[in-house]
Amino acid sequence: MRLFSVLFVCLVAVAVVVAVSVAGPALAQSGPAVPGQGQPSPIQNILQENRALIEKSSRRTIGPAIAALRDSGLPAARNVLEKWQAKALYQRKSDGLFFFAEKAGEDGYRLIDIATGADADADAGTANRQDLDQLKPNSGVRALIGAALVPYQLTDPDPAVRSGALDAISRNGEAAHLRALRGAIASETDPGLKARKERLERLLTIAYDPDPSARIAAIESFAGDLGVDVRAALNPLVATTRAVTTGAPPEGENIARRLIPGSDALPEAEAYRLLVAAGLAPPRISAADRRNALAAHIEDGAVAGIPLEDLNSEAARERAYAALAARGLVPPTATTEEVQAALDGHGFYDRYAEPDPAVSAAAGAALDAIAAKLGLNQAVNLSLDALSLASIYFLAAIGLAITFGVMGVINMAHGEFIMMGAYTGYVVQQIVPNYTVSILIALPLAFAVTFAAGVAMERLVIRWLYNRPLETLLATFGISIALQQLARNIFGTQARPLTSPGWLDGALHLNDVVSISYIRIAIFVLALLFLALFLFIMRRIRLGLEVRAVTQNPRMAASMGIDPDRINMLTFGLGSGIAGVAGVAIGLYAKVTSELGQDYIVQSFMTVVVGGVGNIWGTLLGASMIGFLQKGIEWLNPSNTLAAQTYMILFIILFIQIRPRGIVALRGRAAGD
Incomplete structure (x- = not known):
């Protein structure tokens, strides 16, 4: 048995x-069996292994869980990450399993398997809301999930999704993105996106590739590239921190330069602060604090037994303070001798944050090449700004070049004709909502309105004041004030918008440094057109010939049958009409107010006077000179535009002293005047 x-x-x-x-x-x-569910899927296993991290859902701790999903290689990983980010991932309280869920009924949810996307089996197909926990990641966790989704999005069939992934990498690139980018370049069919991927791959190579030779090759490929992203990638490689050592610098330190205390690069006070911060020297109080401490401990005409009359030197005051510190009456401080000994006994140097010397050297060389090209492009950009400003001044002054230069009339209301033209454009846009059509209508209408106003002003006021410059100045100044007040009464004091057409929005970007707005390009073209129109009128048609004749010798012109009175009226009207057109152009980027003209009247007179009174080429040269001069002064002193205006006016005054007739002197009646 x-x-x-x-x-x-x-x-x-x-x-x-x-x-x-x-x-x-x-x-x-x-894997582990779950009651009522059979064997869980691999994606469910990953979630279960990181269940504690997912339930806490903290930005600081969730990284391993997200990385496990991202690096799993499972087809369902992307869908789980997207649903989690969209707050569509749920956890069942009874067993901790994760599902997607859709509302079914009033308080029920249909559970969906996270691996297959199909409905869960019969035993787990539905659940009540109170039986489920919805995963609601905060913004920080959602950002981490978004970063983990980038590798999947780089190969998405939708180009917009791929572009969005590249934008995300540009904003917040990571080492994990480098491998994904390299794998996604070969399969990219869009040339623009492929170029962006290749550029981002090189930028991430600089930051994250462990191979120094690959990083150096990527750095050298960007030599002369003016992209802001390139400078952002290279600058950390040449960034330095200041360090102090008791002997030779540690092995492996990438030293940028050694420093000597007391030099311009490292003043002694700063060097000693480094020693104090590193705990290598005691702190030192200021001379004022030491003096106050000594004064607070005066007893019987002495400090720490040292008579006051003996405290007439720095060394004596230091001894007195040291005696007080030895008694515990004041905090200890270093003496001059101790400070000097501490400085002599330590070494100071700047070290690169990048540990590899070859990489930092390549980055420095690339940045030097970029800096040289950057300076050249900044000069080009400044020149374009100056040229656009000169075209604005020329457009504003070309009408004054006619009324003041040709006729010799000091018209202080010229700025108000510019203002009238801008308001004409505004009124037209209220009637014609199409901005392109309204501008095309406003330009000739502004000319007609201000031409008529100029003719009326010449007939009613100016014709009676010829050869009386002071009275003309006072009269036109009064008209200027009256026109400003009339504009306030009609349009109010609030700035009115003069909107440019959509095709003038934005700017022409040649690179990350050089750009110019389309509006300024349009004004430059308009200025050239008016220059050509003025030259055509003055040289090819009868009115221009008569104006030139009256300008050079009015009596001889009258004897030849030319009516000087009529010519003066038309000339004044022509100058006023051109000012109105200039007002429409200026109003496209400046605020249209009753004071608009006052912003340009001084520059207009300076342009005409500096260029040469009565000469259109002189006006062009004067506008160019003032535009470049103003931009140059603003570049030298960018924080104070008022000072730039002052310096410019002073320069103009000196220039007129040297060349009183301007750049191009006029011959004829005006020259004789």
């Missing part, structure tokens, strides 16, 4: 061993 029992136990043991050996691998592959 006993033998039979022993044999039975042995057979049972053998059967158990065989069963375990057969079922063990299958159990190991399928």
